[in-house]
Amino acid sequence: MNGPLATRELDRLRRRFRGDVILPGDIAYDAARRLWNAMLDRRPAAILRPTTAAEVATAIRFARDRDLVVAVRSGGHSVAGVVGPDGGLVIDMTAMQGVSVDPAKRISTVGGGELLGALDVAAQAHGLVCPIGVIGHTGVAGLTLGGGVGRLQRHFGLTIDNLVAVELVTADGRTVRASETEEPELFWGLRGAGWNFGVATAFEFRLHPFGPDLHRGVRIYPAAQAHEAWAVFEAFARSAPHAVATIFGIDREGPTVDTPDALAGQTIVYVAFNHSGAPEDVERDTAGLRAGPSPVSETIGNSSYLEVQGAHDLVLGWGRRSYLLSTNGNGLSPAALDQLVDLVATSPGEGSFSITALRGAIADVPEDATAYAGRAAAYDLSADIAWTDPNLDEACRAWARQTMAAVEPDRALGRYANGNSAAGPEVSRSIYGDAKLERLRTLKRSWDPDNVFHLNHNIAP
Ligand SMILES: Cc1cc2nc3c(=O)[nH]c(=O)nc-3n(C[C@H](O)[C@H](O)[C@H](O)COP(=O)(O)OP(=O)(O)OC[C@H]3O[C@@H](n4cnc5c(N)ncnc54)[C@H](O)[C@@H]3O)c2cc1C
Incomplete structure (x- = not known):
C-alpha cells in the first residue's frame, strides 16, 4: 500500500504508541525523513519513533497488517541508501538512545x-x-x-x-x-x-x-611518488603489530587529510597510522613507516582519542551526496595503482581511494565465528566520492564503478557490507560468499x- 494512511487507523495506532507518529504535512516531517546522504530524498507514508521494544513490535505489526514496506533507521547513515522507502513506514529508533x-x-x-x-x-x-x-x-x-x-x-x-x-x-x-x-x-x-x-x-x-591518548601520524607525498610510498606501506602492513592501524590513501583536497601548500590542488598519496599501544612502543612499532622517500609533509604526535574520533564530524556532516564501493583485497598491482592515481585526479566530484590494512585482531577470530566474511584479507580497498550537484549523480556513481574495476584483479573473499552503496543479490553474494550466504x-x-x-x-x- 502506498497511499496516505486513514485517519481512523492512525488514531487507533496513537492510542497504543507513546512515541512520535510523524506524517507527510507535519512540521516535523521534512526533518524526520532527512538522511545523511542528500541523494536519498525519500517520502515515507509515516515515520514512527518507538520508545520501547513493545512499541517497536506495535510498529512492525501496524506495517505488516497494511502491507507497508518497513524501513528501520538509527543514525541515518546508510551507505547502501536503503532506509527511507517512498510510501513505506520508517521505524525510526532515535528515541531509543542512552x-x-x-x-x-x-x-x-x-x-x-x-x-x-x-x-x-x-x-x-x-x-x-x-x-x-x-x-x-x-x-x-x-x-x-x-x-x-x-x-x-x-x-x-x-x-x-x-x-x-x-x-x-x-x-x-x-x-x-x-x-x-x-x-x-x-x-x-x-x-x-x-x-x-x-x-x-x-x-x-x-x-x-x-586512552586517553592516541598516537598518530600522516605522511604526505606527491602522486609521482605513489609507488615508493606504496612499497613502504605494503612492507609495513605485512607485519605491522596489532596496535598499529594504517591506511594508504590517494586524494586531492580530501576532507580528512590536510594537503600541504606545496601540493595544493594536486593529487597526493598519504600513509596515515595510529598507534593504540603503550607510548614507549611507538618508536619501535612504527619504524617501518619511516623508510622510503621523505614526505612533503609529516604530522605526528599524541592527541586525545575523543578529539581524534570527533575531528571529522563536521567535514563529513550531513547534506552532501555520496557513493562508496569497496572490496577486500590482498595486494595492488602497479598498473592498478597508476590507474587509481589518474582516476582520482580526474574524478567528477571529490573522489578518493583508500587501502586500509585489516588483519591483526580481526584475523585472530576464526572465519566461521560470525557472518562477517573475509577475515584473512589483507586490505579493504575503497573508492569514495562526494559531491553536491545533482547533475553529477550518474557521473560520480560511474566513477566509483570504474575505479573499483581497476582493482578487480586484486579482489579477495568478502566485501565490507557497510562500505558498499550498491546493493542487490549479487552484491550480497560477494559480501558473504556462497557458503555463508x-x-x-x-x-x-x-x-x-x-x-x-x-x-x-x-x-x-
Ligand atoms: C559519514 C560516514 C562515516 C562512516 N564511518 C564508518 C566507520 O568508520 N566504520 C564503519 O564500519 N562504517 C562506517 N560507515 C558506514 C556505516 O557503518 C553504515 O552506513 C551503517 O549502516 C550506518 O548505520 P546507521 O544506523 O547510521 O544508518 P541507518 O541509515 O539508520 O541504517 C543503516 C542500515 O541499518 C539498519 N538499521 C538501522 N538501525 C537498526 C536497528 N536498530 N536494528 C536493525 N537494523 C537497523 C537499516 O535498516 C539499514 O539497513 C560510515 C558511514 C558514513 C555515512
Whole structure:
C-alpha cells in the first residue's frame, strides 16, 4: 500500500504508541525523513519513533497488517541508501538512545538508536573503549550489525567481536536476546548481516582499558611518488603489530587529510597510522613507516582519542551526496595503482581511494565465528566520492564503478557490507560468499520468512 494512511487507523495506532507518529504535512516531517546522504530524498507514508521494544513490535505489526514496506533507521547513515522507502513506514529508533557503562564488568549497554559518539564519551569517562567507527554521528546499530571497522579494530577486533548480546524485536513481534549462549545461530547472523533479522533495541558491548591518548601520524607525498610510498606501506602492513592501524590513501583536497601548500590542488598519496599501544612502543612499532622517500609533509604526535574520533564530524556532516564501493583485497598491482592515481585526479566530484590494512585482531577470530566474511584479507580497498550537484549523480556513481574495476584483479573473499552503496543479490553474494550466504538464508527463513526486513544488504529467504 502506498497511499496516505486513514485517519481512523492512525488514531487507533496513537492510542497504543507513546512515541512520535510523524506524517507527510507535519512540521516535523521534512526533518524526520532527512538522511545523511542528500541523494536519498525519500517520502515515507509515516515515520514512527518507538520508545520501547513493545512499541517497536506495535510498529512492525501496524506495517505488516497494511502491507507497508518497513524501513528501520538509527543514525541515518546508510551507505547502501536503503532506509527511507517512498510510501513505506520508517521505524525510526532515535528515541531509543542512552549508554550505560559497568566499569567493574567492563560492559556497556547501548540503546538501539544511539550514535557512536555517545558510546565513545561514556566509555572514556571510565578509561574504557569499544572499537567502533570514526565518525561520531554514525548509528551504533547500522555499523555494528554489519561488522564495524575503525581506528582500533586491528588491536581489539571488529565491533562485532566485542558484542556480548543484542536485544531484538523480530518480524513476528517477539523480543529475543541473542548471545553466544542464547539463540547462538541468530547471534552468528547478527554479527555481519544483522539488519536482516529484526529491529535491534539494545546492544551489550565488551570494553577495553584504553586512552586517553592516541598516537598518530600522516605522511604526505606527491602522486609521482605513489609507488615508493606504496612499497613502504605494503612492507609495513605485512607485519605491522596489532596496535598499529594504517591506511594508504590517494586524494586531492580530501576532507580528512590536510594537503600541504606545496601540493595544493594536486593529487597526493598519504600513509596515515595510529598507534593504540603503550607510548614507549611507538618508536619501535612504527619504524617501518619511516623508510622510503621523505614526505612533503609529516604530522605526528599524541592527541586525545575523543578529539581524534570527533575531528571529522563536521567535514563529513550531513547534506552532501555520496557513493562508496569497496572490496577486500590482498595486494595492488602497479598498473592498478597508476590507474587509481589518474582516476582520482580526474574524478567528477571529490573522489578518493583508500587501502586500509585489516588483519591483526580481526584475523585472530576464526572465519566461521560470525557472518562477517573475509577475515584473512589483507586490505579493504575503497573508492569514495562526494559531491553536491545533482547533475553529477550518474557521473560520480560511474566513477566509483570504474575505479573499483581497476582493482578487480586484486579482489579477495568478502566485501565490507557497510562500505558498499550498491546493493542487490549479487552484491550480497560477494559480501558473504556462497557458503555463508546459504547459512544466512536458512537463518532468514527461521526468523523473517516474509522478508519484512529487506531494506539492507538483503538475504533473500
Ligand atoms: C559519514 C560516514 C562515516 C562512516 N564511518 C564508518 C566507520 O568508520 N566504520 C564503519 O564500519 N562504517 C562506517 N560507515 C558506514 C556505516 O557503518 C553504515 O552506513 C551503517 O549502516 C550506518 O548505520 P546507521 O544506523 O547510521 O544508518 P541507518 O541509515 O539508520 O541504517 C543503516 C542500515 O541499518 C539498519 N538499521 C538501522 N538501525 C537498526 C536497528 N536498530 N536494528 C536493525 N537494523 C537497523 C537499516 O535498516 C539499514 O539497513 C560510515 C558511514 C558514513 C555515512
